Amino acid sequence: MRRPLIGITSYVEPATFTVWTDVSVALLPYMYVEQVVRAGGQPVVLPPAGEPAGALRGLDGLVLAGGGDIDPARYGARPHERTGYVRGFRDEAEFALLARALDAGLPYLGVCRGLQVLNVALGGTLHQHLPDVAGHTGHAPGPGVFGHLPVTPVPGSRLAKALGAEPVTVPHYHHQAVDRLAPGLTVTATAGDGTVEAVELESASFAMAVQWHPEEAEDGAVFEALVAAC
Numbered sequence: 001m002r003r004p005l006i007g008i009t010s011y012v013e014p015a016t017f018t019v020w021t022d023v024s025v026a027l028l029p030y031m032y033v034e035q036v037v038r039a040g041g042q043p044v045v046l047p048p049a050g051e052p053a054g055a056l057r058g059l060d061g062l063v064l065a066g067g068g069d070i071d072p073a074r075y076g077a078r079p080h081e082r083t084g085y086v087r088g089f090r091d092e093a094e095f096a097l098l099a100r101a102l103d104a105g106l107p108y109l110g111v112c113r114g115l116q117v118l119n120v121a122l123g124g125t126l127h128q129h130l131p132d133v134a135g136h137t138g139h140a141p142g143p144g145v146f147g148h149l150p151v152t153p154v155p156g157s158r159l160a161k162a163l164g165a166e167p168v169t170v171p172h173y174h175h176q177a178v179d180r181l182a183p184g185l186t187v188t189a190t191a192g193d194g195t196v197e198a199v200e201l202e203s204a205s206f207a208m209a210v211q212w213h214p215e216e217a218e219d220g221a222v223f224e225a226l227v228a229a230c
Contacts (some may be wrong), residue, residue: 003042004060004230008032009094009114010047010194011067012087029116031215032065032111033142037221038120041230048093053100060230061107064094064114066213075120080128082175095121107229109222112174115199118209124182130175134193139172143218146216147172151197157188158208159160159198162225170197178211205229 008028015025026047036043044059046052056062068085072078074095079086094117100106109218110118116126129131130140138147148169153160179194189198189210201207206229212223 003040004062004227005044005058006036006041006227006230007044007046007052007055007059007097008036008063008099009052009065009067010045010089011065012090014049016041028065029215032063034052035215035223037228038220039227041223041227046097048087048090048172051096053096056097056100056104056106057108061109061226062097062101063109063111063226064098064117065093066112066114066173066217068113069128070113070116070126072126075125077125077128082129089202091117102201102207105205107226108204108208109226111215112197112211112213115178115209115211116176118201118207119141119178119185122184124178124185125180126176127179128176130177130195134179134195136193138193139177139191139195140175143172150190151189151191151207151212153154153198154187157186157198158200158206158225159188159210159222162221163219164222170210170212170214172212174211179183189190226229 010028012027014022033043069083071086141147150169152167155165185199188200197211
């Protein structure tokens, strides 16, 4: 049997590597690639250029990876002073990818920003700066520093089948989160402060999204669930 082809969206940001300095690069943290391979899939990196939604015809599953904030205009809000790294071209590409994937019934995993794209695309809104709501910075302790907080999966959910129904400590790096939940989504995990940490789309055969960063976890169960669905 061939490995299922799993598309993973990527960033476009300035980067420095080998002899090159401050070059615009389509990039992706390699942990996503490693997790998909370890779970039995074949990763395919999708840059936000051209018409990436057209590439879904050859794929078996889709991961929307983490990244900068969504343009708040997409959910009718003004930008918070801490909203940043908005990339309109990435919003355009990923909202189109998600719509095509859901229409095609393609197994979907949203990671961090990928949860937020799912919620906004279906009519939900976001807290633009979570410390204003939660009262602490534990979900993103500092630039490039992951927080490690427990989340509690909801029994009976796809997430609970993958991780178990007991609280599990996972790596967090997000300063935004679900505010108004979109119609059709079900909350499947929360943090101790009430932050929505995972959702699933009731009408889909497999559409799961987590607010934390499972690519950074030692446990690859979330990626294994996606590949199994494929």
